[in-house]
Amino acid sequence: MQPGRARSARVDDLDEPDGGDLLVQTLDIGICGTDLEIVSGRYGWAPPGGERLVLGHESLGRVLDAPAGSDIQAGDLVVGIVRRPDPVPCPNCAVGEWDMCRNGRYTEHGIKELDGFARERYRIDPAFAVRVDASLEHFGVLLEPTSVVAKAWEQVERIGARAHWEPQRVLVTGAGPIGLLAALLAVQRGLETHVVDLATTGPKPDAVGALGAMYHTGSVADACAGADVVIECTGVGQLVFDVMASVAPGGVVCLTGVSSGGRTLSVDAGALNREMVLENEVVVGSVNANRRHYEAAAECLRRADAGWLERLITRRARLERFADALERRPDDIKTVIEFPK
Ligand code: BGC
Numbered sequence: 001m002q003p004g005r006a007r008s009a010r011v012d013d014l015d016e017p018d019g020g021d022l023l024v025q026t027l028d029i030g031i032c033g034t035d036l037e038i039v040s041g042r043y044g045w046a047p048p049g050g051e052r053l054v055l056g057h058e059s060l061g062r063v064l065d066a067p068a069g070s071d072i073q074a075g076d077l078v079v080g081i082v083r084r085p086d087p088v089p090c091p092n093c094a095v096g097e098w099d100m101c102r103n104g105r106y107t108e109h110g111i112k113e114l115d116g117f118a119r120e121r122y123r124i125d126p127a128f129a130v131r132v133d134a135s136l137e138h139f140g141v142l143l144e145p146t147s148v149v150a151k152a153w154e155q156v157e158r159i160g161a162r163a164h165w166e167p168q169r170v171l172v173t174g175a176g177p178i179g180l181l182a183a184l185l186a187v188q189r190g191l192e193t194h195v196v197d198l199a200t201t202g203p204k205p206d207a208v209g210a211l212g213a214m215y216h217t218g219s220v221a222d223a224c225a226g227a228d229v230v231i232e233c234t235g236v237g238q239l240v241f242d243v244m245a246s247v248a249p250g251g252v253v254c255l256t257g258v259s260s261g262g263r264t265l266s267v268d269a270g271a272l273n274r275e276m277v278l279e280n281e282v283v284v285g286s287v288n289a290n291r292r293h294y295e296a297a298a299e300c301l302r303r304a305d306a307g308w309l310e311r312l313i314t315r316r317a318r319l320e321r322f323a324d325a326l327e328r329r330p331d332d333i334k335t336v337i338e339f340p341k
Pocket of ligand 1: 111258
């Protein structure tokens with residue numbers, strides 16, 4: 001795919017991979033909103049000196065070859081970590097917190113200046129591969145999006161711990177993969193969980209119901225006014241302001257949606273400021289994940305009901321039909337590209 005050039009994605013022959021000590025065979029690649037942005041030419045950067053970027057940042061692979069004495073062995077299932085520390089490195093990247101990179105010079109497989117995992121085989125440094133339990137099988141492809149929400153929840157809880165913290169109610173905006181996984185982690189924490197989305201039919205309401213959470217299609221205020229935690233997963237400007245206005249005193253709003261700009265809203269900034277100050281509210285942005293979050297996410301997926309996870313993967317396309325996977329259909333939650341096994 002040529003970043004910046006819409007619909008330039010194609011299957012191509014590449015050289016045998018070089019690089020890290022682990023040789024991995026790709027099994028599945030998950031497609032998310034970021035991939036669709038890249039495919040439409042609005043996001044993504046090729047590796048320096050080239051024009052082409054291999055797609056794929058949500059992956060599941062099987063190790064074909066591993067160095068002797070490594071924790072990871074041939075046959076293990078692994079997921080590649082998306083982000084790499086910046087070359088300086090900034091103080092955060094220097095301590096493995098590349099998800100909090102301070103200078104923006106991080107790189108990301110399949111997104112920013114590093115080829116992705118949508119290759120039959122790739123090589124990776126074991127420090128950037130996460131082993132997943134064999135019992136997770138093909139659900140391992142959900143590890144990367146789950147790592148993103150594991151980080152979001154960690155941020156919320158760290159902020160909550162600034163004072164007495166006993167959250168009861170959670171609102172998740174958006175019932176796509178990130179929203180549903182954020183709701184899974186809320187339910188796993190024993191919290192009363194509400195999810196609001198536009199869809200009135202299709203698999204989303206059922207997926208939320210099967211989790212034991214409540215599904216809403218109305219306004220944020222109707223869905224759950226006064227939530228202690230809001231995980232905003234749409235990036236829709238109006239919703240961002242709606243949840244800021246509706247969160248409970250002392251509550252935390254975590255923004256995870258990467259919006260495209262260009263829409264102007266009119267907001268009573270003074271009233272919003274007054275409420276946030278007088279009620280000690282916090283709005284925090286959260287992106288990406290470091291190794292700690294991948295490991296937490298692996299544990300959340302291991303504890304989740306396999307039947308429920310299966311509901312999230314609504315469409316699978318074989319590699320030769322990759323173009324089908326790169327278009328969004330109304331009832332899609334997560335689409336996966338299957339590689340030849
Ligand atoms: C990926 C993150 C990445 C972000 C911004 C998301 O889709 O899941 O790993 O940091 O896009 O590029």
